[in-house]
Amino acid sequence: MPLSHHDQITLLKDILSNHQTDCCGSVAECEQLERLVKSLLVNPSINNNIRPILEQVYSYSQNGINTQNLDDHILSNQSNLSQWVQDMNSYS
Template sequence: MPLQVNDQLSLLADILRSHQLDQCGSDSECQQLERLTNSLLQNPQTPIELRETLIAIQTYSQYSGQSPSLDQHIIQSNGDLNQWMNVIDNM
């Protein structure tokens, strides 16, 4: 059974929150972020207001795989992580 939009957004926010609080993460979490954003962007039930935020999260997750230090990438993205979680939490 596929996850509903709200479930996917909750999972997305949980991973982002974990990155922000722990200031570290794993490649598998970033891959999960990318899969979630892809799914949400393709789902017509996803609120259009989230599109820019989802694209930004998708870019963040894609760049994390190319970054020499994932933890440093997460630390440098702290402000963005906070902003994205606020947008998701307010949906």
């Protein structure tokens, strides 16, 4: 059974929150973020205000996949991570 867009956004926020709280993550999590964002961006049911946030998260996930030091990448995006989750909470 596929996830609804609400479930996808919840999962996305959970991964971002974990990155923000734990200050670490995995390439697999970044790949999951990428898949979730791709799926959400093609979904006409999502709030248009979330689209720019999703594009930023997509860039974050791409950079995370390709970085030499993922933990440093996550640390350098701490303020973005919390802001993205707050913004998604206000639109979802």
